[in-house]
Amino acid sequence: MSVLVVGSVALDTITTPFGKAKDILGGSATFSAVSASVFTPVDLVAVVGRDFPKKYINLLKNKGIDLTGLKKEKGKTFRWEGEYGWDFSNPKTIATDLNVFGKFDPIIPKAYRKNKIVFLANIDPEIQEKVLNQVDKPKIVACDTMNYWIETKRNQLLKLLKRVDICLVNEAEAKELVGETNLVKAGKKILKLGPPIVIIKKGEHGVLMFSQKHIFATPAYLLESVYDPTGAGDTFAGGFIGYLAKVKKYNQKSLREAVVYGSIMATFAVEDFSLRKLQKITAVDVRRRLNKFKKLTNF
């Protein structure tokens, strides 16, 4: 079963304590799509400018990602520049140039509209809703968001949350969204906003997943060298949704497994700049790390 991924494709300039990289491939849809592609075919909807390097197009193509929905517009590709300190938590944004992404008005190709699984990666919630309006009865709709939308488009985001099955947020976003410092209370409050499943990503501290009947908690796979955390959350989401598409089951068991697979995919993303490592990951690598993860957490 294929998945539809809609979000941003960007060129990032990133500084970490280990070095700086300029105009490298980034964007919420990029990480999500490449991560999901390890499990299942992916239909991508996004926009880039005329300056978008051919090598990055090839990278996506090589992952088997369908690019019918990747529009090339006149102008420059969306650019983000950020800097991380030693703690690798929240990056400092140095510059954001929306460029062609500022006018992103996604038209979902006809062949994509029948996708049963839709992932609305982090973009303006109004655009996320426009996408939803174009797809035929999807079975699972998941969305991500960020503090910027929580602060500037709260009402539009709340409207969207009533229409999705799964809401993915990080720890700070969860707390901000419902004004609650306790994460368990925050997760439960977000459930009340609409989505039957709420996933809170805690980075190196793992993931929590909430539903009416269950809570699931898992630690993260442990890494000795985090190189660049950009895209970790998007990669998690891609692995999560990709796994659900692969197993074609949607229950507590498959959701928990999907969280673990998503977590493992995210670890590959942070071990190098951009998608340098993630793009090379195969099902065999994932299986190997899953086995290590089981040994790490089993009691």
Place this chain on the structure above:
Amino acid sequence: MSVLVVGSVALDTITTPFGKAKDILGGSATFSAVSASVFTPVDLVAVVGRDFPKKYINLLKNKGIDLTGLKKEKGKTFRWEGEYGWDFSNPKTIATDLNVFGKFDPIIPKAYRKNKIVFLANIDPEIQEKVLNQVDKPKIVACDTMNYWIETKRNQLLKLLKRVDICLVNEAEAKELVGETNLVKAGKKILKLGPPIVIIKKGEHGVLMFSQKHIFATPAYLLESVYDPTGAGDTFAGGFIGYLAKVKKYNQKSLREAVVYGSIMATFAVEDFSLRKLQKITAVDVRRRLNKFKKLTNF
């Protein structure tokens, strides 16, 4: 199998966003001993002043804790005053009055010296070593410490670490002890200081346990209402060591189980001020929460 617990017994004055409590029972040995007592008999070595309330003596007696080693000295009991903000991480110390604890020079009662399991709760590492010098060939020695000793008695602490089997620290202490921001690297570096087992307590984010061959990661049991985190780490250690004493096995499996039991004990400690809740906990309560924990983490 009984355990020997040596540390502080204190009267705490604690302010949290939920309220303030004055001269309530606290201290590293108190929380550890009461927590361990749910699993196994406990021999306690500590010192209090003449002002130490009879009701607290009775509380410890009612838990079956042997108080032969609890000395009552002329003077006042050790007092600590602290304040927590909403995030419940590091408390602000308002006042520390060592009182009789300032001259604590523990004499281990003869009947205690044959204990095979010794827990050196958080006190001056020189005193911890003096205790070690008085016990006959213990099988398992575990120690806790804190940032204050890492900063002011580093050499004494490093000397102690060469003699213990298990070192327990929290996240910030682990990083400070070896000057390393990555927790996996920090855990491995602490192993190199001597202890074959290193446990890093991450509070609401769970626990990591390191040994030469294995790493174990577990999330924390989730709580909606944290009332007062004082003593959580000590309670963890008590449950951990108490469980090892109960099962009389010392291998990777029993150590992992002990970590989970310790985590569960800690959750009871933080749900009310002081030991108000913890003192009432029975093996049945622990078993019930363990089952919930398994449901929470199983995938």
